[in-house]
Amino acid sequence: MSKLLFWVLVFIVALIVWRLWNIRQWNARRRHDASSPPKKKPGRDEPMVQCVRCGVFLPRGDARLTHNGYRCNDEACNRHD
Numbered sequence: 001m002s003k004l005l006f007w008v009l010v011f012i013v014a015l016i017v018w019r020l021w022n023i024r025q026w027n028a029r030r031r032h033d034a035s036s037p038p039k040k041k042p043g044r045d046e047p048m049v050q051c052v053r054c055g056v057f058l059p060r061g062d063a064r065l066t067h068n069g070y071r072c073n074d075e076a077c078n079r080h081d
């Protein structure tokens, strides 16, 4: 019986250590995120436009404007021009 109690105790201690480790990791990550401002990717705020031919959405800067509307730069989409 005391052997069983010992293993239960070991299990509980392991669980507590694991929990503490997780919390520490999580806190460290949160501190790291707070200290470094989120990097802004260029063109992230650009409005999305839809290719009139294939229907794919892409940033307006990557699209080209034709008389029909925006077109993507996909080779397959522009092959039959």
Ligand SMILES: [Zn+2]
Residues within 6 Å of the ligand: 051, 052, 053, 054, 055, 056, 071, 072, 073, 074, 077, 078
């Ligand atoms: Zn397209």
